[in-house]
Amino acid sequence: MADSSAPVIVVIEDEAPIQKFLTASLQVEGFRVVAATTAKDGLRLLTQEHPAIALLDLGLPDSDGITVIESVRSWSTIPIIVLSARGEEKSKIQALDAGADDYLTKPFGVGELLARIRSALRRSMRPPGADQDHTFHFGQVHGDLATRQVFVDQTEVKLTKIEFDLLAILVRNCGRVLTHQYLLKEVWGPGSANEPHYVRVFMANLRKKLEPNPSRPQFLLTEQGIGYRLRTPTSLSEK
Structure with missing residues (x-):
């Protein structure tokens, strides 16, 4: 109790x-x-x-x-x-x-x-200085938001600017559902509000580069008709 x-x-x-x-x-x-x-x-x-x-x-x-x-x-x-x-x-x-x-x-x-x-x-509950920690990790993927580097195991993966910006938004909101509109506004700007296919194309690219099996993603998840979520390793084990 x-x-x-x-x-x-x-x-x-x-x-x-x-x-x-x-x-x-x-x-x-x-x-x-x-x-x-x-x-x-x-x-x-x-x-x-x-x-x-x-x-x-x-x-x-x-x-x-x-x-x-x-x-x-x-x-x-x-x-x-x-x-x-x-x-x-x-x-x-x-x-x-x-x-x-x-x-x-x-x-x-x-x-x-x-x-x-x-x-x-x-x-x-993240402390006020937590955003100073730019590193992230999920599955075999780890990286640094400050240096804009991403690795799968020990191999560096080259991401385009848009791919990295999209990943960074998901990392900073890890575990939270982000709508298509929110992602479009944050990554592409307010003028792209009517272009949801942008997000689908670049999420597919990220999965190909970062997921072990892009057709069955473990971390870069689709919330059908809503948007996307980066599942944390902890939430994966708790589900």
């Missing part, structure tokens, strides 16, 4: 069976859980409890979850994982673009949820 010093998770979910399931599952893992069934009460808990992370259902009775995300992002960077029965790509993209850190569609497994929570917590 969680104690008073355990990380706090706020669960904003209006379906009682799901809320109870989440609470019990997270408490077993050592988290302290506080729950709300409405957007109003959820926002109040977020300001009062200062939680480590929030789990948010989009279909709340008094407000759409997208509005809640936008409200929270106006004053906080707390990690938000959306849990919703909505499987449509549009809903996922809206939530991520509004500021959600991740998205799981119901039904989902506890193991997958815990892996996503741990990944989000690791990102949020």
Whole structure:
């Protein structure tokens, strides 16, 4: 059971069976859980409890979850994982673009949820000077963002400027789903918003150069219809 010093998770979910399931599952893992069934009460808990992370259902009775995300992002960077029965790509993209850190569609497994929570917590708990560490590693791939060098085992792999910039964005947001629109804006600039095929082509190139089996990628993952995610070695072992 969680104690008073355990990380706090706020669960904003209006379906009682799901809320109870989440609470019990997270408490077993050592988290302290506080729950709300409405957007109003959820926002109040977020300001009062200062939680480590929030789990948010989009279909709340008094407000759409997208509005809640936008409200929270106006004053906080707390990690938000959306849990919703909505499987449509549009809903996922809206939530991520509004500021959600991740998205799981119901039904989902506890193991997958815990892996996503741990990944989000690791990102949020990086110390202020962590960005000074420019090195990264996943699978047999390692490199340095400062020198723009990438190696597979001991062999240096030559990446184009665009390929490296795309990889760098994924590394800096490791574990987080990045939408096509976000990647286009960050790598190619705002004028490329209507060119999603750019991302597909260059991701295919990165996989050919960095993945052991490009047709079955282990790390450079597609979130179908949404975007891409760099899976961390830890999240790979936890899944």
